[in-house]
Amino acid sequence: MLQSSTTESVRTADHASLSRRVTVSPGMCSGGSLIFGRIGDWTWEAVAAASGTNVHAARTAEGHPVYLSFYYYRVRGGRTVHPHGLAFGDELRVDSRVFQFGSQSALTLHRLAPAELDLPGGPLEPSEVHDEPHPDCLYVENVNRWIARSRPGSNQGLFEAAPPDFAYAGLPRMPSVYSPRTLVGRARQAGSFHPEVPQGLVPAGPDHTCEYVLDVNRDLNGAGLVYFAAYFSIFDTALLSLWRSLGRGDEHFLRRRVVDQKLGYFGNADPGAVFTVSVRRWHREADPRIEIADMAMRDTATGELLAVTSIELDLGAASGTP
Template sequence: MTSTEHTGGPTRPRAAWTPAGVEHLDATTVVRTERVTPGMCGPNSLFASRLGDWTWDAVTAATGTDVYDAHNEDGAPVYLSFSYFRIRGSRTLHPLSLRFGDRLQVVSGVFGEGSESVLTLHRVRRDDGFAARPLDPVAFHTRPDPGDLRVENFNRWIARGRDGSNKGLVRAAPVGFDHRHLPVAPRRFSARAACARARRNGTFLDGPPTGHEAVVTGFTVDYPVEASRDLNGVGLLYFASYFAMLDWALLRLWDRLGRGEREFRDRTVLDQRICYLGNADADTTIRLTLTLWRNARDPAEERVEATLHDLGRDTALAVAELKVTGGGPGRRQGMRSQP
């Protein structure tokens, strides 16, 4: 059992290791101030990677479990894997708008999802010198400040199966993971439910987006997983590599539409979410299939849906959806389907 620390309200387990730069606002909410460095901006995947680190830090601080060094009862490593990752930006603050030296205030709230899962919400904004306030999950979803960048991470504890590969991962909570004190987020905003629908239906959408016209359907590209770039330090296909693969495929779709590289870099990512359905080894080829819709009233706004499929095993690895705006003068009317 972990010891507890009194905070003037609810108690939180005392962590054996405290992440640097993290301060508690209450028992399950932490704040940090970050300066944007070259290693966290530019490609979309770099910022997603840093957000993942902040999630692990927040869960460590809120639960007392050292997420970076967690084990099951047999002593085998246990990892806090990403099942659902959503980043909602605005035209004033989104992942591609970050520049060297920007200062950010990050408030992270950790919520209970049972003994094998956890939900973390991040509210990211430019640091204006004002004191951080606790995170209200209802306001987070319904009353965001125009300058907020909002992030949802739903994570599950996993371990490798008996064969030791990335294709037989199993659920496994670490020893000492204390979740009973964590608040529960309103179920109507459930990330678990959103991911379950995507897993069940192979899509986040109930049908074509209202008010949008299909520009491209069935665009496919094949991505060979590389051990030299796509795996993390424990040999798993890194969660942020999925973001990189999606951008890699999107750039090729934009090229097919006659759009330039500069327009690709200047796009605004208003919303992006991924439901992770599986992992893969380094010898895997992943097929990405993209569909693009354009807003009939605002042609600069587009939505893209993508699926990631393991060709060798014929299994789904992820479902993704993006909402982007921008494109500039180089955009041309696109094709209706891939030849």
Template structure:
């Protein structure tokens, strides 16, 4: 079994102008892996008895003006279809198709349909996760791969190679963007300083929480937004129809980061934004993110 379905009613802790829904979807990914692969993801251990974590390496959210990451509101009922794909003993891919009706959830979820992103009333979420443990040092910068012995992946279907998230992430690592910009120059650029906040950015394992990356990126985007003379209302009203995020490293509480933001005009209308998170002191890249925003003329 690699396909699961669930129905969720949106509560206050699951939505808003923040990263709450991104975090909730990540929890659904962990639930799906636990149910499908014979591993209690919340209490997983490697062969040496060390806690091992199903870390996020790639997170993509694709939607539309009618349904995007910030569309769900209090009381909305969501119908989620989830399917897992195997990537060996150390990684797993989870696809979520999220809609508002049971009829949407009843449709099969196959890769061709998913990657066509054809239903504007569905949200398409792709999570690629890797098992990691802390290395010999005490900090969060030395995570190494290590999977639990009871992680059962051999029954999972294989994803067609053309859809593999490794292609997108490889490009992001090399070029620091998921997008094709050609020889165009960005319309605006800004570098923002950020210090990992121990009061809000860490998860229960003491790691920089995967959904906190979304918040850090949004904070940097807001700084750029204001630098362009735009008001906060227009920031809250922004429609992000596609967001791709590759996690390349973690960070400790209090660690200073530099967040570089570049704004591009999209040839077909709207705007695109590239965000790169780095360790300020070493320059090590921690994450690369690209967002595509719908233009006012498309609304």
């Protein structure tokens, strides 16, 4: 059992699962990416417990550092628990389960529920996450890949390399119908999760583009790589730029409700990099309060695709929104 002032973790009978009771602390909630970073920590903890690998100090057989990088991150917000709706002191139950995703990857599911919510026993099932999500819960899907540097001190040319003690064979298998492999591969090839206009939606305005200079004070992690949660912040910075160009207020931005967000990670960057972020936006024809922002982030100097995201937002009862 792992304990701290804010989190208590308990290993369940299923060796691939962890359950936690969490009190939301200041470092976990905001209008930005704090909660995504914390869930990422839980992913590392779950993979470490399920595979027997020290994910914080993993190395190749030759002794070179390897990192459990994020390749795909999906969030589905609930009516009660959603990414930007958490407050100090909220009590949550967090259930996590790790699945096989090849010899150099892992897929982890999380459910964040109000602590008092009556939930079925047993491990978290993919069918619940994808087919029958509880309307009050937030669900997260993470795909992580082991990577290593091909050149010391450079974030270019990263390649897949798993530590020799990564014990994945005993993990449960993800049914192929729920695998995001094809979805993410298509998004990487097309530079978008929505190469075509989504069904039932119509364009909500012209495309928007902005530049972002990599912030070495905020965006790099302790290994010198662009931190996975910083991608959320960079995309949110571009979305806020669009928001303001439409005459929408910052308070309205902070009240946005994320219904569904997908983020694919396809590259990293070195200090000094500048990114170009493009944004397309649609809204539901029958209900303009539901919007989708589709964004791509590229290295401005090379044009390399670094990440794509799709964010479905419920603007709620806000009125007078362009």
